[in-house]
Amino acid sequence: MSQRYSAVAADTKVETPEGSMTIRAAAGQAIAVLTRAASGAHVFRLMEDVEKVAESQPVLRLTLENGRSFRLGPEQIVYRAGMNEARAGDIAAGDELEAAFCFPAGYVYHDDDGNEITSTGAVRVAAVEPGGDADIYRLAVNQTATFFLSAGALCKADGKWSRERKAES
Numbered sequence: 001m002s003q004r005y006s007a008v009a010a011d012t013k014v015e016t017p018e019g020s021m022t023i024r025a026a027a028g029q030a031i032a033v034l035t036r037a038a039s040g041a042h043v044f045r046l047m048e049d050v051e052k053v054a055e056s057q058p059v060l061r062l063t064l065e066n067g068r069s070f071r072l073g074p075e076q077i078v079y080r081a082g083m084n085e086a087r088a089g090d091i092a093a094g095d096e097l098e099a100a101f102c103f104p105a106g107y108v109y110h111d112d113d114g115n116e117i118t119s120t121g122a123v124r125v126a127a128v129e130p131g132g133d134a135d136i137y138r139l140a141v142n143q144t145a146t147f148f149l150s151a152g153a154l155c156k157a158d159g160k161w162s163r164e165r166k167a168e169s
Contacts, residue, residue, distance in 0.1 A: 006157050013149065055136075075089065093125055145157045
C-alpha cells in the first residue's frame with residue numbers, strides 16, 4: 001500500500017478556479033486546484049482520485065489568526081513556514097503555515113486597530129482543537145502533490161491513485 005498523506009474532512013474547502021469547493025463535492029471528479037509550483041509560484045493543477053476513505057472519523061479544527069478555520073484528520077500533512085512537513089496532529093497554536101494569501105515576508109502594514117505589523121510571509125495558527133467527526137477524503141494533485149485549502153494553508157496530497165494501485169491498497 002502506498003503512503004497516505006491526505007486526510008481531508010468532507011466539509012473542508014479547496015480553492016479552484018471557480019471558487020472554493022468542499023472536498024466532498026469534488027469526489028469522483030478531476031478538478032483544477034490551487035497549488036504551489038517548485039518555484040514557489042501559485043498555479044492550478046489537476047486534482048484527481050478524490051475519494052472517501054473513511055466514515056465518521058475524529059478530526060481536528062485548525063483556526064488561523066485571520067479567523068478562517070478548516071478540519072483535517074490528524075495524519076494530514078500540512079506545510080509549516082519554510083516548506084517543513086508536519087502532521088496536522090502535531091501542529092500547535094503559534095505555528096506558522098505556508099500560505100496562499102498573505103503579505104510577503106518583511107512587508108510592513110497596519111491592522112484595523114492601527115498597529116504596525118511586519119509580515120512573516122506565513123499564516124499563524126491561533127488554535128487547534130477537536131473538530132468532531134467527519135468522513136475523510138484523500139486526493140492526488142498532478143505535478144506538485146500539494147494543494148491549498150480555501151482557508152489558505154498548503155497541504156500535501158497523496159501520490160497518483162491508479163486503479164491498479166487502489167486494488168493493492
